[in-house]
Amino acid sequence: MTEAQLRVDLAACFQLVAELGMHEAVANHFSAAVSDDGKKFLINPKWKHFSRIQPEDLLLLDADNPQDALRDDVDATAWAIHGQIHQRRPDIRAVLHLHPIYTTTIACLEDPRILPIDQTTARYFNRMAYDEQYGGMADSEAEGARLAELLGHHQRLLMGNHGVMVTAKTIGEAFDDIYTLERACTFLVKAYSTGRPLRVLSDAVAEKTAQGWEQITDFSQAHFEEMKKILLEPKTFVQ
Secondary structure, eight states, X not given: OOHHHHHHHHHHHHHHHHHTTOOOTTOOEEEEEOSTTSOXXXXXXXXXXXXXXXXXXXXXXXXXXGGGGGOTTSOHHHHHHHHHHHHHOTTOOXXXXXXXXXXXXXXXXXXXXXXXXXXXXXXGTTOXXXXXXXXXXXXXXXXXXXXXXXXXXXXXXXXTTTEEEEEESSHHHHHHHHHHHHHHHHHHHHHHHTOSOOOOOOHHHHHHHHHHHHTOHHHHHHHHHHXXXXXXXXXOOOO
């Protein structure tokens, strides 16, 4: 995919997340790798609202260039987290870090596991990495490296007392993943709120369901493409 198309898709991802109410003020960051080695990447400028981000607003940074970290329009946490991921993981092409309400709620529990209670939550069965060592703002390269290490072979990192990071091979897959993850955590929080025992799926069924999700990446891409079309239609946006 060309840099121009990546810019269009990443800007759309920002706008969609804002429409869905998963943004947080002018914080949080999304990035997309441009170069084959992943080290050159697009990311949002410091403190610009997601709903206002256009393709031309996105910054092109180089994880190998420490001078990029000193730019006035680069947020320290963006460089720390995304710079380290793109420095270390050329297979990861898109990184979304945000603080959506229900996912962050689960991240604040003593037991933050996303229990497989339905088809949506089962997508994440044994497929999340967890950070239980929150130590403040993630604004250093050392902290970014720690998070990259914790991510390991997983696609998602639930950041305890903080938020979440999802990664993918395409922006569309990453968008669908965070959309579905937030819905999964919504179901789980609402199920917990009843105070009644949860009916948790068996490991075998949960695993089968998670594998089923992994076989329909075309569904994820189609979801993103449809949402981009809706985004262009005034006053017709639906969740």
